[in-house]
Amino acid sequence: MASYGTMQRPSTTSTSTLPTTTHPHEPKDTTRKTRNDFKLLFPFNIPATPEAAAVRIIRNLGYFRLYYILFIWTILFITLLPKRKVSLIFLVAMTAVTCLYLVLLRVVPNSVVLHKIIDRRLVLALLAIVTMVELILTRAALHLFLTLGCGTPVVLVHAVLRVRDDLFVEEEACAAGELVPLRTTSEPKLSDAV
Numbered sequence: 001m002a003s004y005g006t007m008q009r010p011s012t013t014s015t016s017t018l019p020t021t022t023h024p025h026e027p028k029d030t031t032r033k034t035r036n037d038f039k040l041l042f043p044f045n046i047p048a049t050p051e052a053a054a055v056r057i058i059r060n061l062g063y064f065r066l067y068y069i070l071f072i073w074t075i076l077f078i079t080l081l082p083k084r085k086v087s088l089i090f091l092v093a094m095t096a097v098t099c100l101y102l103v104l105l106r107v108v109p110n111s112v113v114l115h116k117i118i119d120r121r122l123v124l125a126l127l128a129i130v131t132m133v134e135l136i137l138t139r140a141a142l143h144l145f146l147t148l149g150c151g152t153p154v155v156l157v158h159a160v161l162r163v164r165d166d167l168f169v170e171e172e173a174c175a176a177g178e179l180v181p182l183r184t185t186s187e188p189k190l191s192d193a194v
Helices: 050-063 065-080 085-107 112-117 120-137 141-161
Strands: none
Touching: 050 065, 050 141, 065 085, 065 141, 085 112, 085 120, 120 141
């Protein structure tokens, strides 16, 4: 039984001898065992198989999609800043339209038209296509394609190597070699539904 917060004195009948030299940085009690329970978690890991890499890419693109879009948008914004003022204005305007649409989705959560008839992914894809066409028409295509060409590999490398820090089962428990999330007690089991 461990007693935390108290020091145990070595017994006087022990045969171990204490070192004769006392250095100020050396521990005085050499018989005490050290416990190394500290586990260093590293958020990046190489996937075991190509299938695990594909699963990790899909999961991380879904989880970090806003950060990836902001990363690409920031690079595009910075490249357009020095010479392409009109393209920059179009980019900011389309960003404002996209943000207003997303706010409208939040403000009117019970709208059948906004949530059931018009798919959110379709509207966001159309806004992205219109933004790309505007950038091409304002002669900023080179900036757009260079940004996408340089930013996409960085995003994909991050998506492959990043391991989410949720609760996970060990790698041996998963068939594909990828970590799987633990079930919570609030989730219904398949046997409960039958």
